[in-house]
Structure formats: structure tokens, C-alpha cells
Amino acid sequence: MNRRDFLKKSSIATAAGLLLSRGIIPAKAQDSQTYYMVTFLSGIDYWRDAYRGMQDAAEFLGVEAVYTGTPDYDLTAEVRVLEETIAQQPAGILVTVINPEGLKPTIDSAIESGIPLVTFDADSPLSKRYSFLGTGNYQAGVTAARYLGPLIDTGKAAVITVPSQGNLLERTNGFIDTIRAEFPNITVGDEYIVDNQNTAEGAATGLSALLQADPDIRGVFSTNASAAVGSSQALREAGVIADVQHIGFDYDEGTLDLIDNGDLGATLAQGTWQMGFWGMMFVYMVANGKIESVTDWQAAGISPLPPNVDTGVVVINQSNSQYWRAQ
Amino acid sequence: MNRRDFLKKSSIATAAGLLLSRGIIPAKAQDSQTYYMVTFLSGIDYWRDAYRGMQDAAEFLGVEAVYTGTPDYDLTAEVRVLEETIAQQPAGILVTVINPEGLKPTIDSAIESGIPLVTFDADSPLSKRYSFLGTGNYQAGVTAARYLGPLIDTGKAAVITVPSQGNLLERTNGFIDTIRAEFPNITVGDEYIVDNQNTAEGAATGLSALLQADPDIRGVFSTNASAAVGSSQALREAGVIADVQHIGFDYDEGTLDLIDNGDLGATLAQGTWQMGFWGMMFVYMVANGKIESVTDWQAAGISPLPPNVDTGVVVINQSNSQYWRAQ
Numbered sequence: 001m002n003r004r005d006f007l008k009k010s011s012i013a014t015a016a017g018l019l020l021s022r023g024i025i026p027a028k029a030q031d032s033q034t035y036y037m038v039t040f041l042s043g044i045d046y047w048r049d050a051y052r053g054m055q056d057a058a059e060f061l062g063v064e065a066v067y068t069g070t071p072d073y074d075l076t077a078e079v080r081v082l083e084e085t086i087a088q089q090p091a092g093i094l095v096t097v098i099n100p101e102g103l104k105p106t107i108d109s110a111i112e113s114g115i116p117l118v119t120f121d122a123d124s125p126l127s128k129r130y131s132f133l134g135t136g137n138y139q140a141g142v143t144a145a146r147y148l149g150p151l152i153d154t155g156k157a158a159v160i161t162v163p164s165q166g167n168l169l170e171r172t173n174g175f176i177d178t179i180r181a182e183f184p185n186i187t188v189g190d191e192y193i194v195d196n197q198n199t200a201e202g203a204a205t206g207l208s209a210l211l212q213a214d215p216d217i218r219g220v221f222s223t224n225a226s227a228a229v230g231s232s233q234a235l236r237e238a239g240v241i242a243d244v245q246h247i248g249f250d251y252d253e254g255t256l257d258l259i260d261n262g263d264l265g266a267t268l269a270q271g272t273w274q275m276g277f278w279g280m281m282f283v284y285m286v287a288n289g290k291i292e293s294v295t296d297w298q299a300a301g302i303s304p305l306p307p308n309v310d311t312g313v314v315v316i317n318q319s320n321s322q323y324w325r326a327q
Numbered sequence: 328m329n330r331r332d333f334l335k336k337s338s339i340a341t342a343a344g345l346l347l348s349r350g351i352i353p354a355k356a357q358d359s360q361t362y363y364m365v366t367f368l369s370g371i372d373y374w375r376d377a378y379r380g381m382q383d384a385a386e387f388l389g390v391e392a393v394y395t396g397t398p399d400y401d402l403t404a405e406v407r408v409l410e411e412t413i414a415q416q417p418a419g420i421l422v423t424v425i426n427p428e429g430l431k432p433t434i435d436s437a438i439e440s441g442i443p444l445v446t447f448d449a450d451s452p453l454s455k456r457y458s459f460l461g462t463g464n465y466q467a468g469v470t471a472a473r474y475l476g477p478l479i480d481t482g483k484a485a486v487i488t489v490p491s492q493g494n495l496l497e498r499t500n501g502f503i504d505t506i507r508a509e510f511p512n513i514t515v516g517d518e519y520i521v522d523n524q525n526t527a528e529g530a531a532t533g534l535s536a537l538l539q540a541d542p543d544i545r546g547v548f549s550t551n552a553s554a555a556v557g558s559s560q561a562l563r564e565a566g567v568i569a570d571v572q573h574i575g576f577d578y579d580e581g582t583l584d585l586i587d588n589g590d591l592g593a594t595l596a597q598g599t600w601q602m603g604f605w606g607m608m609f610v611y612m613v614a615n616g617k618i619e620s621v622t623d624w625q626a627a628g629i630s631p632l633p634p635n636v637d638t639g640v641v642v643i644n645q646s647n648s649q650y651w652r653a654q
Contacts, residue, residue: 136635274633281608302641302650306601308463310635323629 033063033091035283037276040078040098042069045252046272047096050120053276054094061284063091075102082106092116092283094276100124116286118305120275130303131282133275136310137167140268141174144221144247147266147315149183151245155218158192158210160203160227171223171249186219196227203230204237211238218244225250232263251316251324259321269324271311278309360390360418362610364603367405367425369396372579373599374423377447380603381421388611390418402429409433419443419610421603427451443613445632447602457630458609460602463637464494467595468501468548471574474593474642475546476510478572482545485519485537487530487554498550498576513546523554530557531564538565545571552577559590578643578651586648596651598638605636 037054039047051067058065068085070077078098083106085093093110097103097119104127110117111128123132148157157179161168176188192214194206203226211217211234220235222228228248235241241263248255248267258264282305289304316324364381366374378394385392395412397404405425410433412420420437424430424446431454437444438455450459475484484506488495499520506515519541521533530553538544538561547562549555555575562568568590575582575594585591609632616631643651 133633139635271633274631277631278633303639304601304604305639306460306598306605306636307639308466308637309633310637312630312634314629 033287034066034088035063035092035280036066036068036085036088036090036094038078038082038085038093038095039067039069040096041071041073042067043071049272050094050096050276050279053273053278054280055276056273057277057280057284061280063284065280066090073098075099079103079106082110086110086113086115089113090115091287092118092280094118094120094279094283096121097124098122100126103127116283118279118282120279121270121272130286131279131305131307131309133279133282133309133311135167135270135313137170138174139310140249140270140313141171141176141221141223142178143174143313143315144171144249144268145175145178145182148219148221148245148247149179149186151265152183152186152219154185156187156192156214156216157219157221158194158207158217159188159221159223160194160196160207160231161223162198163193163195165198168223172221175221175223187216192217196230198224198226200226200230200233203227204234205230207231207234208238211235211240220244220246222246222248225252225255228255228264228267229258232258236263247315253325256316256321256324259316259318262318266315266317268313269316270313274311278311360614361393361415362390362419362607363393363395363412363415363417363421365405365409365412365420365422366394366396367423368398368400369394370398376599377421377423377603377606380600380605381607382603383600384604384607384611388607390611392607393417400425402426406430406433409437413437413440413442417442418614419607421445421447421606421610423448424451425449427453430454443610445606445609447606448597448599457613458606458632458634458636460606460609460636460638462494462597462640464497465501466637467576467597467640468498468503468550469505470501470640470642471498471548471576471595472502472505472509475548475572475574476506476513478592479510479513479546481512483514483519483541483543484546484548485521485534485544486515486548486550487521487523487534487558488550489525490520490522492525495550499548502548502550514543519544523557525551525553527553527557527560530554531561532557534558534561535565538562538567547571547573549573549575552579552582555582555591555594556585559585563590574642580652583643583648583651586643586645589645593642593644595640596643597640601638605638 037051054065068081070081075098082095093115104124107117107124107127107129117129118131119129120133123134159172159175161172163169179186179188194210196203196206220231222231231246235244235246246265248264251267251269255267285304362385364378381392395408397408402425409422420442422444431451434444434451434454434456444456445458446456447460450461486499486502488499490496503515506513521537523530523533547558549558558573562571562573573592575591578594578596582594612631
């Protein structure tokens with residue numbers, strides 16, 4: 001059915017779509033435009049893929065991408081860099097947020113001065129940002145469960161985590177809910193959750209104690225990088241590395257070594273490239289929409305952008321670890 | 328900091344970004360490409376904005392969009408239409424799913440034959456679809472709470488819903504969690520939830536009874552269209568339409584009349600245009616990525632698309648209802 005048939009078919013007159021359809025058909029940017037990515041701890045490897053994604057989208061769109069940020073873990077420094085970026089009047093900004101409340105006024109000032117801005121990886125949910133692109137942590141836990149579940153015949157599964165940290169709690173809940181719903185032969189629960197206090201040592205000590213107390217542990221989900229390293233050590237020391245299935249979170253060369261050595265079954269890589277690529281596409285669409293009436297569009301309270309995007313995780317194990325090595 | 332400076336700054340060799348960066352820089356489609364939207368109940372107005380969004384993105388990308396589907400609410404009919412669409416070997420497919428399990432084999436066959444496919448509005452989460460774009464129902468409940476909360480000074484807030492329906496339960500949970508966390512002067516809870524059994528009459532009867540039993544009700548969240556109509560009637564009949572704040576869900580000309588007459592404070596419109604627009608952008612990127620090595624990319628288990636996208640809701644009240652009228 002083509003558009004004409006579709007319009008003919010429907011007997012009721014059109015609604016909001018017309019406004020949007022009139023409003024934001026995007027146009028190719030006519031002039032040179034510059035978009036900024038702003039980070040904290042700007043030198044770490046973790047942002048590299050996000051900036052690559054932004055660059056790939058910028059290349060497709062024919063605009064320029066610039067990377068900036070503060071090398072420090074410091075709210076005041078990131079506020080200053082974001083303010084300096086806004087002062088450049090860029091076409092759009094992608095920013096990762098060191099502190100949701102602390103960056104809110106500066107984010108809001110960018111929006112109010114007409115600069116499209118989205119957050120990525122870490123959000124300021126009560127700010128006026130158009131969109132947040134980051135890992136859906138509950139869904140990441142679901143993915144961990146669906147990977148580990150079929151590998152465990154029957155038994156108990158432990159979670160090594162920091163229960164007080166919100167994103168790790170969501171990963172834990174997604175894992176436990178999914179195991180319970182889809183793998184009835186596997187037991188999970190509060191008594192099999194180890195608080196690793198955000199250190200590898202904490203994970204090693206805690207999991208060692210649990211393995212001694214309960215020899216029926218057949219699976220381990222380590223919800224962050226330090227937990228994965230420590231849990232792997234505990235499993236090796238207990239002599240059960242071949243008997244207990246284990247999936248971790250995040251990756252670096254050390255994690256990939258653990259996987260290739262057989263000390264860690266798998267890990268989950270976050271979609272940082274996807275955050276940068278689609279974040280760039282998003283701010284471009286706001287910056288370059290053929291908005292016949294900006295007033296109407298904004299008055300109607302309509303954003304062309306999805307407000308929340310789960311950029312997903314990828315399971316890395318021995319079958320694909322080579323693709324994740326430094327090149 | 329430009330790219331060269333960034334690459335220089337980081338001392339550790341590159342990781343997965345390189346693969347992705349090499350892999351899927353999108354190219355403008357060289358040949359004429361046709362993309363399909365497949366729906367059930369294909370004649371209803373609700374899909375109109377979604378198809379408009381798809382058309383807007385297709386216009387931007389220089390490809391063709393075609394609307395198809397079955398006019399019936401019938402799984403077999405939608406499976407047949409999707410199979411017929413796949414047989415056309417289109418460049419990509421956007422499909423809304425009448426039944427998650429029933430459509431899964433056909434969706435998987437599209438992916439296996441190399442056709443990029445995303446779901447929108449209603450998902451088949453265990454299928455091989457690249458991505459799902461739809462309303463984040465929990466977040467929609469959060470939005471309802473943040474709209475209603477400041478309008479209620481103090482008192483109790485009721486939810487009119489179908490507790491057994493999963494998407495409505497998520498809306499309810501988002502609302503209740505947010506009221507509890509952010510508006511401590513407002514009381515919510517199971518005793519203020521009315522099961523409207525998916526009819527306007529059920530909502531009217533149930534809310535009338537609640538209002539008689541508890542005169543402290545100061546806010547109402549109706550989680551679907553029929554609930555909003557019935558709740559509005561109950562509030563009017565009880566003579567408290569001016570004293571009780573009320574937000575509904577979805578909209579049509581009748582709902583907009585209620586808003587303009589003052590019988591309904593506000594409603595939430597789902598982001599159907601956004602589903603079609605970004606769904607089209609998503610399948611295009613898979614279809615036209617400059618994939619130097621498809622084998623590598625797929626073997627690495629990497630998708631360039633976010634797996635889950637919350638397309639958001641917009642609050643409609645008297646201040647912007649005119650933009651949502653049929654034009």
C-alpha cells in the first residue's frame with residue numbers, strides 16, 4: 001500500500017503526524033557545522049569508542065566532530081569545560097555526566113540557548129537534555145542470565161556486586177528475575193549475593209567463602225570489572241574453574257586474557273560506539289530539522305528524539321574475543 | 328581536542344571501536360531501495376504517524392517507503408503479509424507485532440535471509456530483530472507522576488487501570504514509585520488502584536465508588552484511553568471535576584474535546600512518529616553500512632543498533648491541544 005492508498009483508506013482526519021511531518025524533515029547541513037563531545041576523565045580508553053561512533057556519524061552527515069573534556073574526575077572542571085563549549089555556540093553537544101545534579105544547570109543553559117544536547121553513558125535525568133543514550137542495566141542483567149542459564153544444568157548461581165550502587169543493582173535484578181522466570185532448575189537469591197565492595201580482593205574473599213559454604217554454586221555473574229577479576233581468582237583457587245560458569249562485565253586487555261586462558265567464560269561489552277554514533281545522529285536532526293515553525297514545534301511539546309535509548313551489550317567469549325583485541 | 332590529539336593522548340592501543348569504525352560507516356544508498364512497514368489492524372489511525380515518521384526518514388535518506396499490513400486483528404494474516412513482504416527482498420522492514428511468539432519464526436527468517444528488521448510499538452523480544460522502538464511504559468508513568476504531582480497540593484492519588492495487563496502495570500509502577508519518591512505529601516497504593524476491566528463503564532463505576540469511600544482523592548492517573556473517558560465521567564458526576572487533577576493516556580478527537588472542555592486535565596501521546604522515523608534510520612544503517620567484512624562484524628556479535636529504544640510520551644493539555652487536532 002503506498003502513501004496515497006494509506007491516506008485514502010483512513011477515514012479520520014490527520015493528527016499530530018502532520019505537524020511533525022511538516023516540522024522536522026531533516027535537511028543536509030548546508031554550512032560547515034561543528035559538534036562537540038564533552039567527557040570527564042577524558043583520557044581513559046572507555047570514551048574512545050564513543051568518540052569513534054560520533055566521528056563515523058559526523059562523516060556520514062558531512063559535519064565536524066571535536067573531542068574535549070576534563071582529564072580529571074572533578075565536577076567543577078567538567079562544568080567549566082561544558083560552559084566553554086557552549087560559549088563556542090556549537091551545532092550540538094554530546095556530554096557524559098559526572099554528577100546528575102551538578103551538571104543540570106549548565107545542561108539546561110545549553111538547551112535554553114538553542115543548542116541541541118544529549119547525554120550519553122551517564123545521565124542527568126531531570127535536566128532538559130533531549131535524550132540519554134546508555135546501557136540499559138536491567139536488560140544487561142537479562143542478557144547475562146540468558147547467556148549463563150543454558151550453560152548451567154542445575155544448581156545455584158551467585159552474583160558478585162556492590163548492592164548499594166544503583167546501576168549494579170539493576171544488573172542484578174535483571175539477572176535474578178530472568179533466571180527465576182526462564183531457568184527454574186537454577187536457584188538465585190539474596191543469600192547468593194556477594195558484596196565485593198568494588199574491589200577484586202573483596203570479590204575473591206567473598207566468593208571463596210561462599211564456595212566453601214555451598215558447593216552447589218554452578219554459575220557466577222560478576223556485575224563489574226573488579227568483581228570479574230576477583231571471582232575468577234576465587235574459582236581458580238577453589239579448583240572449580242572448569243565446573244562453574246562465569247560471566248563478567250566490561251573488558252580490557254586483562255579481561256580478554258582471562259577469557260582466552262579459560263579463567264573467565266565471558267564478559268559483557270557496553271555499546272559505547274552506539275552511544276556516540278546515535279547521539280551524533282540525534283543532535284544533528286534537531287539542529288537541521290526543516291522546522292517551518294519552531295514556535296509551534298516547541299509549543300506543542302514534541303521532541304523528534306527518543307528520550308531514552310538502551311545501547312545494549314555484547315557477549316564476548318572465546319568465540320569472538322579476537323575482534324575486541326587492540327588493533 | 329581533535330581526533331589526532333585524542334588518539335595521541337591515549338597511551339593504550341585501540342579496541343573494539345576500530346572494528347566498528349572500519350565496519351559500518353554508512354554510505355548513501357546508491358541504488359533505489361524500498362523499505363516496508365508491516366502492521367496489523369492496518370487501517371487504524373494509530374499507525375498513521377508511525378508511517379509518516381518512516382516517510383520523513385526515507386525522504387531524508389533518498390529511499391522509498393511502502394506501507395502494508397493486514398486490516399484484521401489476526402496472527403495468521405499478519406504472518407502471511409510479513410512472508411509476502413520478505414519474498415519481495417526489500418532493503419529493510421519495520422514491523423509491529425500482534426503476537427510475540429507467533430511472529431517470531433517469520434521475523435527470524437527475515438534476519439537469516441539478510442533483511443534488516445526492527446519491531447516498533449509492540450515487540451517480539453526473543454526474536455532476532457535488531458531493535459525495538461516503542462513507549463517505555465514505566466517511564467511514561469514517571470512522566471504522569473511528574474506532571475500530576477506538582478498540581479496536587481496534598482491528598483491521595485488513584486490509578487485507574489487493568490492490573491493484569493503488563494504494559495499498564497508498568498505505567499502504574501512508574502507512577503507510584505515516582506509519587507512516593509518525589510511527592511511525599513501525596514499518598515498512593517494498592518487501595519487506590521481501580522480495575523476498570525478495560526472499559527469506560529468499569530472506570531466510571533469503580534472511580535465513583537472510590538470517591539464516595541474516600542473524599543481525599545485529589546489526583547487520578549488513567550492508564551489507558553477507556554479509563555480516561557470513564558474517570559472523567561465519574562469526576563464530573565461526583566461534582567469534583569475542578570478539585571481532582573486527572574491525566575489520561577493516548578488521544579483522539581474525543582479526548583481532545585474532553586481536554587478543551589475542562590473535563591480532562593491532560594493526556595499522554597505516544598511517540599509513534601519517532602518509532603517510524605528512527606526505525607527507518609536504523610534499518611537503513613544496517614542495509615547500507617560499508618561493511619568491509621560482514622563475516623567479522625557478525626562473528627563479533629556486534630549490532631550497530633541500540634536494542635531497545637523508549638520513544639517517549641508527550642503531555643497534551645489545554646496549552647498545546649490545538650497542535651494535536653486533525654488538520
